[in-house]
Amino acid sequence: MLRTLSLASVIALLPAAAGAQEMTDTELHTKSVEADKAVTALAKTPEIGLADGVQAPAVALLDTSGTTQTFETLAGARGTVVAFVRSADWCPFCKKQLIDLEAAAVPLADAGWTLVAVSYDPVETLAGFKADKGLSYALLSDEGSLAIKAFNLLNTDMKPGSRYEGIPHPAIIFIGADGTIRKTLREEGYKARPAVDLVIETAEGL
Numbered sequence: 001m002l003r004t005l006s007l008a009s010v011i012a013l014l015p016a017a018a019g020a021q022e023m024t025d026t027e028l029h030t031k032s033v034e035a036d037k038a039v040t041a042l043a044k045t046p047e048i049g050l051a052d053g054v055q056a057p058a059v060a061l062l063d064t065s066g067t068t069q070t071f072e073t074l075a076g077a078r079g080t081v082v083a084f085v086r087s088a089d090w091c092p093f094c095k096k097q098l099i100d101l102e103a104a105a106v107p108l109a110d111a112g113w114t115l116v117a118v119s120y121d122p123v124e125t126l127a128g129f130k131a132d133k134g135l136s137y138a139l140l141s142d143e144g145s146l147a148i149k150a151f152n153l154l155n156t157d158m159k160p161g162s163r164y165e166g167i168p169h170p171a172i173i174f175i176g177a178d179g180t181i182r183k184t185l186r187e188e189g190y191k192a193r194p195a196v197d198l199v200i201e202t203a204e205g206l
Contacts, residue, residue: 048169049184050152056175057150061118061140064127069140071116071175078112079176081203084153085119086167086190088129088139094119094170097193098135105137107200113174114138120145120166172199174206182206 045051056071063069071080083101085094098117108115115137119126126139145166148154153168172185172194183202185194 046152046184048153049171049173049186050181052181052183054181056173056179056181057147059142059147059150061142061147062123063138063140064123064130066123069138072179074114074116074138075175075177076109076112076114077177078203078206079114079174079178079182081108081113081115081199082173082175083115083117084148084151084168084171084173085117086155086164086170087119087125088117088121089125090163091190093191093193095129097170098129098139099133100193100196101199102133102135102137104196104199105135108203111200111204113203116140118142118147118168120148120168174203176206 050056058070058072060068060070071082074080081104083097085091085097087094088098101115101117105115116139117137118140120142121129122143123141126141129135130139142148145154145168148166148168151168151171151173153171155164155167155169158164158167170186170190170193173181174183174185176182183206185198185202187193
């Protein structure tokens with residue numbers, strides 16, 4: 001939903017006309033910066049995902065050993081690259097993406113980023129897939145889809161009670177070491193996924 005900043009709100013951030021002449025240039029500049037930040041903060045939220053620059057939601061997920069993890073605890077020096085996928089159980093496009101992303105794990109680590117993938121699959125499913133495909137990076141279970149919902153990625157077109165309820169719109173989110181969302185990569189639909197080379201190039205450029 002588009003949120004707009006009212007004229008009254010902007011004026012409130014700026015010096016009152018009566019006292020404006022008494023303010024220094026530095027004070028006026030500070031007020032102007034504050035107003036700009038307020039406008040930016042109230043910018044349009046994407047229909048899917050979250051806006052760049054906002055603080056990433058704090059979420060806890062289980063890795064394939066059943067240990068609770070957060071994106072902060074797993075982060076590299078520059079942050080965490082999080083691939084939200086629909087399922088490592090029944091989605092062939094997700095399975096291919098997870099396998100392809102193995103080629104990005106080391107280059108991302110070299111660039112200071114930790115690669116992880118998140119799905120609504122139970123721990124056992126992810127553990128079996130990780131072992132079978134020999135993946136080196138972490139697969140995290142979001143059973144219940146709390147993280148998927150927190151990142152505004154829930155696919156609401158799925159029928160309640162079906163096996164697909166709780167899946168995300170596929171996305172790759174770059175969360176900086178400071179906890180802010182730096183960039184999100186998505187493709188139209190669910191069959192196409194961002195190329196591995198693009199994932200690496202994006203991380204190296206942030």
